[in-house]
Amino acid sequence: MGGSGGARRIGAPERRARLALRHRLTGPARASSPEEVADTLVALHGSDPATVYLALGARLADAARTVPATERALYETRSLVRMHGMRHTVFVFPTDLTAVVHASTGLAVAARERTSLLKAMAKAGAPDAAWLKEVEESALAALALRGQATAAELAEDEPRLRERFVYAAGKSYEGVHTVSTRLLKVLGVEGKVVRGRPLGSWTSSQFRWAVTPEHPELDLAEAQSTLMSRWLRTCGPATEADLKWWTGWKVTDVRRALKAIGAREVSLDEGPGYVMADDIDPVAPPTEPWAALLPALDPTAMGWQLRDWYLAPELRPHLFDYSGNVGPTVWWNGQVVGAWAQRADGEIAWRVLVPGGVSREAETAIGVEAERLRGWVGATRVTPRFRTPVEKELAG
Template identity: 30%
Template sequence: MAGRDTAPDEVAPAVAAARLAAQGLAGTARCTAVDAVAHLLAVQAQDPRGMRLTIRSRVAGSHATDVDAALTRDRSLVVTWLNRGTLHLVRAEDYWWLHPLTAPRTQAQIRRRFTDEGVSPAQAEKGVAVVERALAADGPLGRGALRERLRGAGVPVDGQALIYVLIEAAARGLVVRGPVTGGDQAYVLVRDWLGPAPEPRGRDDALAELARRYLAGHGPATDRDLARWAGLPLGDVRRGLAAISADLADRDDGRAQLRRPPGPGPAAPAGGDARMAPPRLLGQFDPVLLGWESRDWIVGPHRGIVTSNGIFRPFALVEGRAAGTWAVRGGRVELTPFAPLSAAVTEALRAEAADVERFLRPAGRPG
């Protein structure tokens, strides 16, 4: 099942419905921002608003400041470069095992990028040391402050050089992005912000945890889906899936699905009787566009959701498919549907728009 070499080409409505339910977009909502992130394991985070909107669509009544509080006050969430060398929001406790799985491939990518940016190995090494010393002495610090420290030490910071120094420091397990201050997210030392590292997991144990947690938020899915999402070799994710084979439901379509998701709740419906998600307004870089090898089952012919430079736009989800894009202008949501919508769907999306506006409104400001 999970080891099948050719991924199924078609995504049947039952599979789509089950995936949307696993994503937290249909059925029972999660209770808190941390619950939602725990269920999804890792949330794309290079767009701060999109990261927060992922929580809104999965935690009823939540507010953007709930994410900020978890990052700043509770230290229960952090942001760093993980899957595919991309910024992700994760629980602090999951950072400790997910980072060692993904960091080696991130470092290999970044070292090639240093060459492209004209940063020598010695300059990169010096840059990481400067960042570590600055955060130890004066952290938390934002990107602008670290830029000046690096520039003063003679480390290149123009173009993408600065961000690659920060990624290298993160890949080494030295820094994460933690507290939100003045609308920006500051960098902190892992040892200062999260404390001592727990006992490390063995790689096989971590791969099994990865497989289980991925399927809880994305199943049914193939081994290739997991490899694409995590940015890991296919052989690695197959080892993880094989380790949890006793927990997988019986399917005949080459996809893997947990018999019962972690935590309370009913067993996973292998036959596909999950409810389709109600109309939703999803933010930019929503996980539902990034969790599988293909996103055609969501976007269909409307690939303009992904712009030419790879930016994922906010979109409306109706009956499990992209039905339009939207934007916030002057504090108000403006929807651009791909085709006329029914009165019932239009009303549901108006309610969603009002909730997006409430979610993003600064705390204490009346609607």
């Protein structure tokens, strides 16, 4: 989208200042409710259910309210919704964004998912698309009557959900799938169902299902422009590579959305970047130094594809698993400086990984955050779904 000659320079220190304030990581910037955090961050990673709560707790002024306030937002007022979004990943979004996410990113993924399911069933000699459609409509009707239900409960109403078929026969990853497992996943991506209450505590990964709240069908380009502008206000500046990675869109979609919202080009260490047109002015750093303990898959740590400005490359082998999922991280003044884990007795163990360590002030502040985290998590034990080398070691 043009050259960067003459564009305003935004260096790493200013990017860290923006991150600190806009991601609500400094004390004065902390929020009063889960809805406020989600609205600011746009999306909270939900692949690991505990991440949602830990990410919110790190940003709430009253962290002790994290669990009850989040459960109320997710399962009572429904002001937050857990659903598939960018990159075919589960996120928690503000409810007013569900239509935007569905139109901008969900529909294209959904079409591929349904095609894949039908092909897999055909190869296995399973019933055809008409049969699957009939089962789908029956299951959705049953779910609407129940309000929320597990796959097993739905199969009581629609027994055909229990039917099995062999997936990827002859491959190393061959497996037997039930219709319910694959179909509910497709319906989730299509925006027809969302995850409801878990079967266990807030760390449980087994969920009931619920029919998606009604939302308008939006134009693709309009939805992409809306999502792009919302994300850039929190995470800008970002490179084209960052935007393509975070959204999962084609580069042509990214460029079209940037043009539609009138994004301004700026100069970054990585090359050209983009901000909203009214967000070009310099941003001053926080008035006080700050520390944070963020969970695995936190939306800040996973917010950009190009991360050198806040995460030194030499730390990556310690902090990421083999699939590129970040583990729990320790932050000091806008940079990742270490890792943390919860031990069996509830202690929050942490370690500084940067060469030369950090100042005594930083160590004290990190210790305060570790105690704050332990205080509100209480007796609950949290193990990341995607574990990293240093997290395993610290957990003992």
